[in-house]
Amino acid sequence: MSQHRKIYLASKSPRRRELLRQVGIDFEVLLLRDAPPRGPDVTEIVLPGELPDAYVARVTQEKAQAAWDAVLARRLFPLPVLAADTTVVIGQEILGKPANRNEAISMLSKLAGNTHHVLTSIAIQFQHQLLQCTQKSEVTFAPLNDAQIAAYCDSAEPYDKAGGYGIQGMAARFISHINGSYSGIMGLPLYETTDLLARLNSH
Template structure:
């Protein structure tokens, strides 16, 4: 089997490298605005499917994995902030609250396809305006759903999580590896 990661996310790549998995990156080129749903679970499911459909098979051994992650609070999706003001608004909303991080994952081979959504609850400590301002003055919030990176400078904001930490980073690796077991064939796997 040859694992193809359909994502340009350096965080997803780092997670796979951390567990010593060989993979190739192929970035899907899709218009994410065509997915109109405001339901966070439906959105990540639809986006991971759209990305997977955009990556052609190059070999019968290809296993394509695509993913999409959103943060939601009170059922409102917080995507990557487009401005400093938007980042500030998101961080202020998450301050002292519990929100959800949803990652939709789709796995497909030539003859099989499966998908799932992993959800993790994240609780922030209350944040001062000064803490938020200092954080959004860095580059970190702007390429991350919900305007924060749990694995980076926002780590001190996290009071607790309920669920998979790696899901919050962007790839629920434990669940992914369990699902990939059913894609092994002829005694070959990804290791």
């Protein structure tokens, strides 16, 4: 990178931090509100009739805009902000983060023995410039029995991840095939991220 040697990461995901460090991108975490009293900066509610591609792109744009607004409101040093959102889709059904064990079991039961898509949209905002792309990967799960699903859902792993699993964790043993970007499935496609940053710096 040339002029912007540091960015703000508008995400609390430890996986996204790990991935940025992996490719040597210097960043500072910029946390958005996700709780009362004033409510979240961005709600991740699917709009009626909204398709998965449109949903993940819209939420990511809203995160990037909220993060840039926070930079201005907090009078922070102006650096590009990187936002991302990852969505797991089977058929046209969006699987978010399971709220409880029953939801996690339901999600894993749907994924078992099937192929689903993982969509990760990334957006970089700096001043009035917004660059965005969405990366899509295919993930195939081997068939799983009820005991395997229950044991996995007894761990802490499913509950902060879209679709109820993380490819970098214990669920790796369930995955028979992927087609796409491993880092994208983790939550931040590194090729696309570094490409967008290069494009931003070339302007």
